[in-house]
Every structure is written in structure tokens, then in C-alpha cells.
Amino acid sequence: MREPNPIRSAATVIVVRDGAAGLETLLLRRHSDIAFHGGSWVFPGGRIDAADYGSTELPSDPMSDGHEPAARVAGVREANEEAGLVLDPGELVPFSHWTTPALRVKRYATWFFVVAAPVGEVTVDGSEITDHRWMSPLAALDARDSGEIELPPPTYVTLRRLASSSTVAEVLKEAADAPYLRFEPHIHLVEGGFVSIYEGDAAYEDDSRLDAEAPRHRLYAVNPIWRYERT
Template sequence: MSEPVSLPEPDPDVPTIPAATVVPLRDGSDGLETLMLRRNSALAFAGGMWVWPGGRVDEADRVAGHPGDLEAAARRAAVREAREEAGLVLEEQRLVWFSHWTPPPVRMRRYATWFFATRAPDTEVVVDGGEIEEHCWTTPAEAMARRNALEIELAPPTWITLEQLRPYRTVTEALDALAARPAEHFATRFAMVEGGAVALYHGDAGYETADAAVHGPRHRLWMLESGWRYERDTDSNAP
């Protein structure tokens, strides 16, 4: 039986740490596939979760270009992390920035993360064996089904990104669609509900008050013991 969901207390003084993630994509026999990595279960942050290559923006990523250009530094960080964690050599200029995620102010590491997508090179994936223990290529739908079957662990931004990728059949189709729209910014707020929790996002009627019971437009991720489900109305400031 799943443990009851509990949320840490907000702390407005917790600063954000710039970070970057890259979503490698390839054309598979069953449609669009993405490379996912499982973090070492012993790690304090997101241990055991399935993620994409990524990590914090280092000082070297900043000084390699214009010091005030944080997006460029995030691109360098994404390329570096893909090489370090999965042995992938990516090109900065081919990364499509499609979202940015800011977690709520809680007492833990608070990574404000640029999400990029790109076509994966046709090379062998080599995980570092330390921070990353294993990898797999999966369709978005398969990864989401495995989470709801409690076979794998995902973070809310990962689930919603998979949901965004799920309609596309090919890498070209996905990257063209993501590049054609402005990058979307998500600043998460949580609320407890019966059977679990809800992550609230911009455009949701309950977002400003962090109250999932408020009537009106919906833009949220239901994280219930019975399963996760993303709900977004067309009038909730969708891009």
C-alpha cells in the first residue's frame, strides 16, 4: 500500500539554483522515444527517480560565454551533463528550449531548471555508473503507464513533459512543434487533497491561493494514490 502523501512546509527564504535538463529524442519502431536515466537510489536529491540528463549550472558554464546570459549557460550545462551522465555529444545550437520549471519554496534543494529537447545522436549510451545507474529508451506513454503501475518514480515536471511529448510520432514533428511556441514557465504550488496531492500551475483557478477546491479553469497535476493525471483546460493560459 502506498504511503500517504505529505508536503514540506513552504519557506520563502529558500533560494533557487539554476539548472538545466535535456530531453534526448529518437524515432523508434513504436513512434517517438526518449532516453531516460535512473538516478542512484542513494542520492539525497531525486534518488531512484527516472530523469533526463541534467544538473546545476556550474560557474564554468557561466564564464564560458557572456556572464549575464543564463540561458546560454544553461545550454552549456545541458550539453555537459548529457556527456557526463550518458556519453552523448550534443550541439548547443540544436537544443530547443521549451519550458522552465521553478519548484515551490520548501526546505530542500530548489533547482530552477531550463528544459531543452534535441535529437539524440546515433551513438551508444554510456551511463556514469555513479550518479546514474541505468538507462532505457521509452515512449512517453509507456513511461507514464509504468509510473502509474508504481514500477518507476517520476517527478511532476517529468510527467508533464512526457504528457506534452505523447501526441508526437516523430522527432521532427516534436521539435518543430516545441520550437514554434514560446518556452513556457511553470512555478509549482502544491495543495493536499483526499487521496494525495495536487500540483497547481498558472491559469488554474486555485493557483493563487494554493486551494485545489476553487471552482474554475484547471491547470494541474493530480498526484493521487490511485494514479497521476494532468488536467489542463483550453482557457487556462495554454500556449
Template sequence: MELHGYAATVVLLRDGADGLETLLLQRPSRRGSFAGAWVFPGGLVDPDDHAPQPDGADPVADPLASGGSADAATDAATAAAVRRAGVRETEEETGLLLDPAALVPLSCWIPPAEVPRRYRTWFFLAPAPEGRVRLSPDEHVDSAWLAPAEALDRHRRAELELVTPTWVTLHHLAAFGSAEEALRAATAAAPETFISRQHPGDAPGTAMVIWQDDAAYPGAPGTAPAARHRLVMDGRNWTYERTPA
């Protein structure tokens, strides 16, 4: 199914008293996409994001235009527009101003075919700037700086709701002890592409989201029969399974 455009998500990182923290925003419960969910700042790329900047500050070489798989290929002009969208949306939603060059590409997410309007969404890590979060009331109703593991645990306890890309990103970040460590790792790695597919769970009452290197993924030639790359969802108990490469 056709993709309708691009979007940007910015994962702001800082060091709290107990280690790495990231900013999550709660969507209104009765309107818009991801109603009631806690998400990272971000949104769609607007036409104005494609306009060349007068100071010519766009990076000449962008990992978005060279990293990741062919499924996530993004030309240089679009890559710059996605960065600008991430900066713009973050400022609109939180009042925090970022340098586009400080955004480190982490991953690219393509939703399942069942989603009515599908966007290629780039996730970036960025160091949180100084300043107080000021929410846009039309966009979000609450915010919190949380350790990734704490956010995952609150989701499990039904104290907050996460969607798949947010959950998987937090699961990834839980392995890092500081913002610098997470940013350094993302800078050294190619962005990963997640082309999501919905799939029935193996056990009654469960569901899964699977990705390209899972044995159950449609049209995955050469994948070992036991290969796993999936998120298993059993109520609020979610488990990320991935076979080492």
C-alpha cells in the same frame, strides 16, 4: 523563497520502431536528489559553464533570453551557460555529445517554496546523436529508451518512479508521433514557465501540484473560478488537468 541558481535538463528524442522515444536514466536508490527516480539527463550550471567559449559559438539570440514569462527571464550570458551545462551534463551522464545550438527550449520549472534548495531549471528538447549510451555509475544505475506513453504507464503500474516535471513533460510529448514533430512544435512555441505550488487534493488521500493559471493558485487575479492547471496525484494514478486558454 530565494532561488539558488540555474539547472539544465535535456530531453533526448529519437524515432523508434513504434514512434517517438526519449531517454530516461534511473538515479541510485539510496543517494542524492530524486533517489530511485527515472529522470532526463541534466544538472546544475557550474561556474565553468559561464566562461566564454574560445570559438565564439554561443548564439547571439537565444529563446531563453526572450521567450517565456517574466518569471523565467534569463539574460543572454546565463542562457548560454545553461545551454553549455545541458551539453556538459548530457555528455558526462550518457557519453553522448550534443551541439548547444541543437537544444530547443521547451519549458522552465521553478520548484515549490517547500523545497530546501530551489533552482530555475530549463528543459530542452534535442535530437539524439548517434552513439551508445554509457552511464556514469556515480550518477545513474540504468537507462531506457521509452515511448512517452509507455513511461507514464510504467509509472502508474509502479514499475518506475517519475517526478512531477518529468511526468508532465512525458505527458506533453505523448501527443507527438515523431522526434521531428515534437522539435518543430517546440521551436514554434515560446517556452512555458511552471511555477509549482503544492496543494491539498480535493478528494481524501490525494495531493496536487498547481500552476499559475489554476483557480486555486495563490494570488492568481482574474482567473476563472473553474480554471484548472494542475496535476492530481492519487497514489500512482496521476491526472493532468488544464482548462483550454
């Protein structure tokens, strides 16, 4: 059996604001030539560099919780490089943690944080990031299902969670009160797409139980309309 590819640490920042019609979040469009989610709309973020640890070398274990301080630094740096935003690492609220599925060419252990939008305009770098939008979570999900935009599964699932809140204050409180959700998807191919199965699902360790009447935590990534289930 082929060994899983190595994992790099990364950080993502979910920037939210109170818009005229309710909660909005910042989405950035990655350049279509980028190998990892090229052309997709994502939250600001990227790899954690050695300098983010205050070191010249990367730690050997990318999965330990000891990476969180460096992830905050990296998230702030990436938000500035990609969107021109100036954030305070101390204001980032832990939201979730995602590990790219095994056997993918590029794998990341990514710390997701949420933060209120700072004062200032968004300015994309024009190279790695080509466009930006402030969108309500539901509008972004509808845009994906209509084929207007592409969303990676972690972004889709995150937007589903954000959609349960109406204001920035509610998002930050929910994130602060909730357990630090961890996702390391197991992928099951189906006709027209795949099912991304998360820990807590009855089929997580045994995909023969995919149709069982049992606890579910999964994303049906089957076009045209994706479906997230968590019971």
C-alpha cells in the same frame, strides 16, 4: 513565515529519437542514495556551474533569461557526463522552465531543452546514474502508474506533452512554435498525495478554488494513477 530556500540554476535535456514503434525518449535512473529525486527516472541534466558561464562565480539572479546560454552548455555537459552523449548546444530547442516549489530543501530554476538523439550508444556513469531506458512517452507514463518506475512531476508533465507528438520532427516543431512554458508549482496537499498547481489555474493564487469550474492547469499526484489537467 519561513523564507523560501535559495535557488540554483540547472539544465535538463530531453533527448528524443524515432524508434521502430514511434517516438522514444531517453530516461536515466538516478542512484537511490541521491537526495534530490533519488531512485527516480529523469532526463539528463544537473546544476549549472560557474564554468558554464565562462566565469569563476555564479550570477546572483538564477531566474533571468540571461542564463539560457549557460544552460545550453550545462545541458550538453551533463548529457555527456551522465549518458556519454555528445550534443551540440546550438541544436537544443527551448521546451519549458521549472522552478522548484518554495520551502523545498533544494530548489532549482531549470531550463528544459529538447534535442534529437545523436549517433552513438548511451553509456551511464554508474554512480549518479545507474540505468537507462529508451521509452515511448506513454509507456513511461503507464510504467509510473503501474508502480514500475518513479517519475518526478516535471518529468511526468513533460512526458504528457511529448505524447502528443509521433515523431522527432513533430516534437521539435511543436517546441519551436510553442511559448516557453514556465512552471513554479504551488502545492496543495490532499488525501493520498498532492495537487501541483501551475500558473493559469484558477486555484494558483487561491487554493480554496481548487474545485471551482474554472480554468485548470494542474497535476493530481495521487496514487496509483496521476492525472494532468490543462484547460
